[in-house]
Every structure is written in C-alpha cells, then in structure tokens.
Amino acid sequence: MDAKDVAQFLKSNPQFFDQNPQLLESIYVPHPHGGRAIPLTERQIISLREKLRALETKLGEFVRFGEDNDAIGEKVHRLSLALVGAKDAAAATQALQFHLREDFSVPHVALRLWAAGDEVPAELRDQAERMGAPLCGPAAGNPFLPWFQEAGEHIRSVALVPLGQTRSIGLLALGSEDPQRFFAEMGTLYLRRIGELAAGALAARS
Numbered sequence: 581m582d583a584k585d586v587a588q589f590l591k592s593n594p595q596f597f598d599q600n601p602q603l604l605e606s607i608y609v610p611h612p613h614g615g616r617a618i619p620l621t622e623r624q625i626i627s628l629r630e631k632l633r634a635l636e637t638k639l640g641e642f643v644r645f646g647e648d649n650d651a652i653g654e655k656v657h658r659l660s661l662a663l664v665g666a667k668d669a670a671a672a673t674q675a676l677q678f679h680l681r682e683d684f685s686v687p688h689v690a691l692r693l694w695a696a697g698d699e700v701p702a703e704l705r706d707q708a709e710r711m712g713a714p715l716c717g718p719a720a721g722n723p724f725l726p727w728f729q730e731a732g733e734h735i736r737s738v739a740l741v742p743l744g745q746t747r748s749i750g751l752l753a754l755g756s757e758d759p760q761r762f763f764a765e766m767g768t769l770y771l772r773r774i775g776e777l778a779a780g781a782l783a784a785r786s
Contacts, residue, residue, distance in 0.1 A: 652770050655683040659774065663781035669696070672781045680754065680774075688735055688755035690727035695749060695786045708751040711742045714771040716762040719755065728755050737762040741771050743779035749786075752778060 659679040666672035673691060680686045692698040694705065704723060719725055719735045728735055735755035739762040743750040752775060756762060 655679070656770060656773055656777070658683060660777055663777055666781060666785065669693075669782055669785040672778075672785055676752075676778050676781075686754045686756065688728050688731050690724075690753040690755070691750065692727065692753075693743070693750035693782060693786070698750070700751075708740070708742055709748040711740065711748075711751075714739060714741045714768040714775065716740075716766050716768065716771075717764045718759065724751070724753050725755075727753050731755065739768075739771055741775040741778075743775055743782065745776065745779075749779055749783050 659676070662675035662679055663672055666675050676691070677689045680689050692700050692708075694700070700708075707723070716739045717737065719732075719738045722738050724740060725732045725735065725738065732755075734757050736759040737756050739754040741752040741754065742748050743752055754762065754771075
C-alpha cells in the first residue's frame with residue numbers, strides 16, 4: 581500500500597479516526613514553520629489559525645471597500661443636491677466643477693457641451709458620442725488632452741465621461757498628475773453615475 585492508497589482509504593472511511601482516536605495522538609508531522617515534529621492535532625490547529633487569519637484579512641478588505649464606497653456614495657449625493665439646486669446651466673456647471681475638485685479631489689476638469697456651441701472638432705465629437713461609457717487611461721496620446729490647455733503637460737491620466745445615455749449632449753474630461761488615478765482597468769460605476777447626473781442637470785437647464 582502506497583501513500584495514494586492510504587489517502588484513498590481515509591477519504592473512503594471518514595469515520596476511521598473516530599473509531600481509532602488514539603492514533604491522532606501518536607501521529608507526528610513536521611511543523612509548517614520549522615523542522616521539529618508536532619502532533620497531527622496541533623498541526624490541524626495551526627492550519628485552522630492560518631485560515632482564520634486569512635479570513636480576517638479578507639474581511640478587513642471587504643470592510644474597507646464598503647467604507648470607501650459609502651464615502652463615495654455620500655460625495656455623489658452631495659453633488660446631486662448641488663445640481664438639483666442649481667438655478668441655470670452656468671450654476672450647474674460651477675457646482676459640478678466645484679464638487680469634482682473639492683469632494684473628489686480631481687485637480688483638472690474640462691467640460692464641453694454640444695448645445696452650448698463649444699468648439700469641438702467633428703472627429704472628437706463623433707468619438708465622444710461613440711463611447712457609450714466612461715473611459716480611463718494614460719494621458720499620453722489622448723486626443724482630448726488639449727482641452728486642459730496649459731495644464732495638459734502635467735496630466736498623466738485621464739477619465740472621459742460621456743454626458744447622456746441614449747444621446748450624448750457633451751463630454752466631461754477629468755485629469756490628474758497621478759498616472760494611477762485613472763487607469764484602464766478601474767471600475768467606472770460612479771463615473772457613469774456622475775455623468776448621468778451632470779447630463780440630466782445640464783440638459784434641463786440648457
């Protein structure tokens with residue numbers, strides 16, 4: 581009988597150690613963090629403790645993610661209230677830019693609205709209308725980078741947020757000097773919501 585046969589036997593007979601409890605006390609295995617031998621029961625306790633620590637770490641990550649999402653949700657709520665309370669398109673635009681800078685710590689914000697007569701080359705407007713969802717990534721080579729004017733040379737990552745779901749009324753561009761602030765694989769749920777809120781507020785006041 582080899583090790584494979586023993587393993588198969590124990591798997592097929594889970595009651596074996598219940599019927600032979602004295603064997604658990606006499607079996608010694610190597611310590612996972614050292615060379616000395618320890619009883620099998622102690623090895624099981626060590627394994628359970630390690631699994632518990634891993635679960636506690638994972639739980640801590642979930643709690644932090646939840647707290648981060650709650651904080652972002654609160655910021656989006658404040659932005660919503662500001663947009664709802666805006667008297668006209670100019671006030672809505674000012675509220676949007678203020679909250680993005682102060683609440684979301686986005687240092688550079690550029691906004692273009694088609695109905696406002698903002699000068700946007702046809703190819704950029706077509707590209708914006710084809711997005712359908714926020715896009716994030718490095719600033720280098722981004723055709724919308726000139727929208728940030730002289731600040732563009734310092735920007736390293738960009739988020740592009742189309743305004744509108746079925747029909748785009750414009751584009752919101754966010755820039756940061758941090759190359760990791762807006763990266764291609766990041767989640768864009770809140771960016772999408774900000775775009776929808778901004779589109780609703782600006783369209784209603786244009």
